Amino acid sequence: EAGVVQSPRYKIIEKKQPVAFWCNPISGHNTLYWYLQNLGQGPELLIRYENEEAVDDSQLPKDRFSAERLKGVDSTLKIQPAELGDSAVYLCASSLSGGSENEQFFGPGTRLTVL
């Protein structure tokens, strides 16, 4: 069974440029998460989807970040324009709704470097 797929794995851009990350969750997982992981830190939730609905986006900086999950399967996270402080690893995870222990399955992440 394929795990959570993310692309690209690495991205280097100049500040003020736009960037987009893509995530395909595990088949059948209706909950999808985007996390930000700064160097030496744990993941911090940016947004959580239940199917196509964003049910928790309270930590998403909406002035420059946006996300979508149009068909309730794969998802895209966008930053426009990128700032130097956005350099980090962006992790996508998925889980089955209804699982009480809610094991989250993580992708390998996209490492963003903003120059």
Place this chain on the structure above:
Amino acid sequence: GEDVEQSLFLSVREGDSSVINCTYTDSSSTYLYWYKQEPGAGLQLLTYIFSNMDMKQDQRLTVLLNKKDKHLSLRIADTQTGDSAIYFCAAGNTGGFKTIFGAGTRLFVKA
């Protein structure tokens, strides 16, 4: 806000036991998790414990929970070089939708 704290580094010799400690602040946390992250990879769930338990054992892994002190530990018996990684403690509510992660403990295993 809610917080999860853990020590940043631990170094042990191969064959010894490793104990990684964690404290959390949200007393309503229902599930406590341990995730492992290897270089260049995402987090992988190692084990979890429900808040009404005080111990869980899974092969070489033993999780101890002191709910009164909001203290969680992970013991790895017979630590191997392949156990070298970053270990994240996390606290979640029922359903795990609100899961707070610690900063991770980097475990070094010396041969």
